[in-house]
Amino acid sequence: MPVVTIRHTTVYRYAAPVTFGDHRLMFRPRDSHDLRLLETGLQISPPASVRWLHDVFGNSIAVASFSEPAAELRLVSTIRLEHFPAATLEFPVEPYAKHHPFSYSTEEVPDLGRTIERHYPDPDHRLDGWARRFLIRSGETDTQALLVAMTAATREEFRYEAREAEGTQTPVETLDRAAGTCPTNALVGGQKLVRVAVTRDPSQAIPVAGTWTGAPSDFLGMTVDVQTMPEGG
Numbered sequence: 001m002p003v004v005t006i007r008h009t010t011v012y013r014y015a016a017p018v019t020f021g022d023h024r025l026m027f028r029p030r031d032s033h034d035l036r037l038l039e040t041g042l043q044i045s046p047p048a049s050v051r052w053l054h055d056v057f058g059n060s061i062a063v064a065s066f067s068e069p070a071a072e073l074r075l076v077s078t079i080r081l082e083h084f085p086a087a088t089l090e091f092p093v094e095p096y097a098k099h100h101p102f103s104y105s106t107e108e109v110p111d112l113g114r115t116i117e118r119h120y121p122d123p124d125h126r127l128d129g130w131a132r133r134f135l136i137r138s139g140e141t142d143t144q145a146l147l148v149a150m151t152a153a154t155r156e157e158f159r160y161e162a163r164e165a166e167g168t169q170t171p172v173e174t175l176d177r178a179a180g181t182c183p184t185n186a187l188v189g190g191q192k193l194v195r196v197a198v199t200r201d202p203s204q205a206i207p208v209a210g211t212w213t214g215a216p217s218d219f220l221g222m223t224v225d226v227q228t229m230p231e232g233g
Contacts (some may be wrong), residue, residue: 003038003231006194008077010208013220017069023048023210026197027077028060035194039080046070057204059197064210075208083194091144099140115200120170127171155186164222168203 048064161179174180
Protein backbone atom coordinates (compact mmCIF):
# COMPACT_ATOMS: atom_id res chain seq x y z
CA MET A 1 0.00 0.00 0.00
CA PRO A 2 2.27 2.85 -1.21
CA VAL A 3 1.88 6.25 0.43
CA VAL A 4 2.20 9.12 -2.03
CA THR A 5 2.29 12.91 -1.70
CA ILE A 6 1.11 14.87 -4.73
CA ARG A 7 1.61 18.62 -5.09
CA HIS A 8 -0.35 20.39 -7.82
CA THR A 9 0.66 24.02 -8.48
CA THR A 10 -1.22 26.30 -10.88
CA VAL A 11 -0.04 29.88 -11.42
CA TYR A 12 -1.74 32.63 -13.45
CA ARG A 13 0.33 35.77 -14.17
CA TYR A 14 -0.84 39.25 -15.20
CA ALA A 15 0.92 42.44 -16.34
CA ALA A 16 -0.96 44.51 -13.72
CA PRO A 17 -3.10 43.73 -10.68
CA VAL A 18 -6.52 42.35 -11.64
CA THR A 19 -9.56 41.46 -9.58
CA PHE A 20 -10.76 37.87 -9.28
CA GLY A 21 -14.25 36.44 -9.26
CA ASP A 22 -15.04 33.17 -7.49
CA HIS A 23 -12.89 30.23 -8.56
CA ARG A 24 -14.13 26.63 -8.56
CA LEU A 25 -11.39 24.13 -7.70
CA MET A 26 -11.39 20.35 -8.16
CA PHE A 27 -8.23 19.16 -6.39
CA ARG A 28 -9.42 16.80 -3.66
CA PRO A 29 -9.48 13.10 -4.73
CA ARG A 30 -12.41 10.78 -4.16
CA ASP A 31 -11.94 8.24 -1.37
CA SER A 32 -12.55 4.73 -2.64
CA HIS A 33 -11.62 1.08 -2.11
CA ASP A 34 -8.30 1.76 -3.88
CA LEU A 35 -7.51 5.17 -2.35
CA ARG A 36 -7.52 6.53 1.20
CA LEU A 37 -6.92 10.23 1.70
CA LEU A 38 -4.59 10.92 4.66
CA GLU A 39 -3.90 14.67 4.52
CA THR A 40 -4.88 17.65 2.40
CA GLY A 41 -3.66 21.21 2.13
CA LEU A 42 -4.67 24.15 -0.04
CA GLN A 43 -2.63 27.36 -0.29
CA ILE A 44 -4.01 30.30 -2.24
CA SER A 45 -2.37 33.64 -3.01
CA PRO A 46 -3.75 36.30 -2.83
CA PRO A 47 -5.66 35.22 0.29
CA ALA A 48 -9.14 33.83 -0.28
CA SER A 49 -12.02 32.53 1.77
CA VAL A 50 -12.83 28.93 0.85
CA ARG A 51 -16.07 27.01 1.18
CA TRP A 52 -16.50 23.33 0.35
CA LEU A 53 -19.40 21.55 -1.33
CA HIS A 54 -20.26 18.43 -3.34
CA ASP A 55 -21.47 18.58 -6.92
CA VAL A 56 -24.21 16.35 -8.34
CA PHE A 57 -21.67 13.57 -8.97
CA GLY A 58 -20.40 13.57 -5.39
CA ASN A 59 -17.09 15.27 -6.22
CA SER A 60 -15.52 17.53 -3.60
CA ILE A 61 -15.44 21.16 -4.78
CA ALA A 62 -13.68 24.15 -3.22
CA VAL A 63 -15.00 27.62 -4.06
CA ALA A 64 -12.46 30.40 -3.44
CA SER A 65 -13.63 34.01 -3.01
CA PHE A 66 -11.14 36.89 -3.24
CA SER A 67 -11.22 40.38 -1.74
CA GLU A 68 -8.04 41.98 -3.10
CA PRO A 69 -6.48 42.38 -6.56
CA ALA A 70 -3.13 40.86 -7.50
CA ALA A 71 -0.80 40.40 -10.46
CA GLU A 72 -0.45 36.69 -9.74
CA LEU A 73 -2.87 33.97 -8.70
CA ARG A 74 -1.16 30.92 -7.18
CA LEU A 75 -3.02 27.74 -6.20
CA VAL A 76 -1.09 24.96 -4.47
CA SER A 77 -2.90 21.74 -3.57
CA THR A 78 -0.99 19.15 -1.53
CA ILE A 79 -2.48 15.75 -0.81
CA ARG A 80 -1.08 12.68 0.93
CA LEU A 81 -2.79 9.36 0.33
CA GLU A 82 -2.56 5.60 0.48
CA HIS A 83 -3.00 3.96 -2.90
CA PHE A 84 -4.17 0.39 -3.45
CA PRO A 85 -4.01 0.10 -7.24
CA ALA A 86 -5.46 -2.86 -9.05
CA ALA A 87 -3.16 -4.80 -11.33
CA THR A 88 -3.62 -4.32 -15.04
CA LEU A 89 -6.80 -5.94 -16.40
CA GLU A 90 -8.04 -7.08 -12.99
CA PHE A 91 -11.48 -5.69 -13.75
CA PRO A 92 -14.25 -8.29 -13.77
CA VAL A 93 -16.90 -7.61 -16.37
CA GLU A 94 -20.52 -8.57 -15.80
CA PRO A 95 -21.36 -11.72 -17.77
CA TYR A 96 -23.93 -9.94 -19.94
CA ALA A 97 -21.32 -7.34 -20.96
CA LYS A 98 -18.35 -9.59 -21.72
CA HIS A 99 -18.91 -9.26 -25.44
CA HIS A 100 -19.85 -6.28 -27.58
CA PRO A 101 -22.54 -5.41 -28.49
CA PHE A 102 -24.58 -5.79 -25.30
CA SER A 103 -27.55 -4.17 -23.59
CA TYR A 104 -27.64 -2.79 -20.05
CA SER A 105 -30.17 -4.20 -17.63
CA THR A 106 -33.52 -2.47 -17.34
CA GLU A 107 -32.63 -1.47 -13.76
CA GLU A 108 -29.49 0.38 -14.90
CA VAL A 109 -30.78 2.13 -18.01
CA PRO A 110 -32.57 5.00 -16.19
CA ASP A 111 -29.42 5.89 -14.26
CA LEU A 112 -27.12 5.60 -17.28
CA GLY A 113 -29.35 7.40 -19.76
CA ARG A 114 -27.45 10.69 -20.06
CA THR A 115 -24.03 9.00 -20.12
CA ILE A 116 -25.09 6.80 -23.04
CA GLU A 117 -26.32 9.71 -25.17
CA ARG A 118 -24.04 11.27 -27.78
CA HIS A 119 -22.84 14.55 -26.30
CA TYR A 120 -21.22 16.19 -29.34
CA PRO A 121 -22.47 16.37 -32.95
CA ASP A 122 -20.89 14.02 -35.49
CA PRO A 123 -23.01 14.43 -38.64
CA ASP A 124 -20.57 12.51 -40.84
CA HIS A 125 -20.16 9.66 -38.33
CA ARG A 126 -16.41 10.21 -38.09
CA LEU A 127 -16.24 8.84 -34.55
CA ASP A 128 -18.31 5.82 -35.48
CA GLY A 129 -15.87 5.01 -38.25
CA TRP A 130 -12.87 5.35 -35.93
CA ALA A 131 -14.45 3.11 -33.30
CA ARG A 132 -15.56 0.38 -35.72
CA ARG A 133 -11.93 -0.35 -36.57
CA PHE A 134 -11.65 -2.22 -33.29
CA LEU A 135 -14.62 -4.54 -33.79
CA ILE A 136 -14.22 -8.13 -34.91
CA ARG A 137 -16.29 -8.37 -38.07
CA SER A 138 -16.62 -12.15 -38.03
CA GLY A 139 -18.24 -12.40 -34.59
CA GLU A 140 -18.52 -10.93 -31.11
CA THR A 141 -15.82 -8.61 -29.78
CA ASP A 142 -14.42 -9.07 -26.28
CA THR A 143 -15.46 -5.90 -24.45
CA GLN A 144 -12.34 -5.56 -22.35
CA ALA A 145 -10.04 -6.18 -25.31
CA LEU A 146 -12.01 -3.57 -27.26
CA LEU A 147 -11.47 -0.89 -24.59
CA VAL A 148 -7.78 -1.73 -24.21
CA ALA A 149 -7.25 -1.51 -27.97
CA MET A 150 -8.99 1.86 -28.17
CA THR A 151 -6.91 3.16 -25.27
CA ALA A 152 -3.67 2.06 -26.93
CA ALA A 153 -4.68 3.55 -30.28
CA THR A 154 -5.46 6.89 -28.66
CA ARG A 155 -1.93 6.98 -27.30
CA GLU A 156 -0.38 5.98 -30.62
CA GLU A 157 -2.41 8.16 -32.96
CA PHE A 158 -2.93 11.40 -31.01
CA ARG A 159 -0.33 13.74 -29.60
CA TYR A 160 -0.64 15.66 -26.35
CA GLU A 161 -1.02 19.41 -26.80
CA ALA A 162 -1.57 21.89 -23.96
CA ARG A 163 -4.50 24.24 -24.49
CA GLU A 164 -5.39 27.57 -22.90
CA ALA A 165 -8.53 28.05 -24.99
CA GLU A 166 -11.81 28.22 -23.12
CA GLY A 167 -14.13 25.24 -23.33
CA THR A 168 -13.73 21.59 -24.28
CA GLN A 169 -12.39 20.53 -27.66
CA THR A 170 -14.92 18.42 -29.54
CA PRO A 171 -14.14 14.79 -30.49
CA VAL A 172 -14.41 15.56 -34.22
CA GLU A 173 -11.91 18.39 -33.85
CA THR A 174 -9.61 16.03 -31.98
CA LEU A 175 -9.80 13.57 -34.89
CA ASP A 176 -9.08 16.34 -37.41
CA ARG A 177 -6.09 17.67 -35.47
CA ALA A 178 -4.87 14.30 -34.14
CA ALA A 179 -4.13 16.17 -30.92
CA GLY A 180 -5.75 16.95 -27.59
CA THR A 181 -5.10 17.51 -23.90
CA CYS A 182 -6.49 14.04 -22.79
CA PRO A 183 -6.61 11.05 -22.72
CA THR A 184 -3.19 10.14 -24.10
CA ASN A 185 -1.32 8.11 -21.48
CA ALA A 186 -2.65 4.64 -22.43
CA LEU A 187 -3.02 3.60 -18.81
CA VAL A 188 -5.09 0.48 -18.18
CA GLY A 189 -5.72 -0.06 -14.49
CA GLY A 190 -5.13 2.28 -11.60
CA GLN A 191 -1.43 1.93 -10.79
CA LYS A 192 -0.62 5.48 -11.89
CA LEU A 193 -4.08 6.95 -11.62
CA VAL A 194 -5.55 9.05 -8.80
CA ARG A 195 -9.15 9.99 -9.53
CA VAL A 196 -9.94 13.58 -8.64
CA ALA A 197 -13.41 13.67 -10.16
CA VAL A 198 -15.97 11.55 -11.98
CA THR A 199 -18.35 13.39 -14.34
CA ARG A 200 -20.61 12.82 -17.31
CA ASP A 201 -18.72 15.20 -19.60
CA PRO A 202 -15.10 16.48 -19.63
CA SER A 203 -16.31 20.07 -19.37
CA GLN A 204 -17.61 19.24 -15.87
CA ALA A 205 -14.18 18.13 -14.61
CA ILE A 206 -12.10 21.29 -15.05
CA PRO A 207 -9.53 21.51 -12.20
CA VAL A 208 -9.63 25.33 -12.03
CA ALA A 209 -12.44 27.53 -13.33
CA GLY A 210 -13.02 31.19 -12.54
CA THR A 211 -13.09 34.77 -13.78
CA TRP A 212 -10.90 37.85 -13.57
CA THR A 213 -11.44 41.51 -14.45
CA GLY A 214 -8.81 43.66 -16.12
CA ALA A 215 -7.53 44.66 -19.56
CA PRO A 216 -7.42 41.77 -22.07
CA SER A 217 -3.70 42.41 -22.58
CA ASP A 218 -3.00 41.94 -18.85
CA PHE A 219 -3.04 38.14 -19.06
CA LEU A 220 0.52 36.87 -19.48
CA GLY A 221 -0.07 33.13 -19.25
CA MET A 222 -0.32 30.20 -16.86
CA THR A 223 1.84 27.30 -15.70
CA VAL A 224 0.87 23.97 -14.17
CA ASP A 225 3.26 21.72 -12.27
CA VAL A 226 2.43 18.34 -10.71
CA GLN A 227 4.97 16.59 -8.46
CA THR A 228 4.51 13.02 -7.22
CA MET A 229 6.59 11.99 -4.20
CA PRO A 230 6.27 8.32 -3.11
CA GLU A 231 7.31 7.52 0.45
CA GLY A 232 9.76 4.77 1.33
CA GLY A 233 11.19 4.29 -2.12
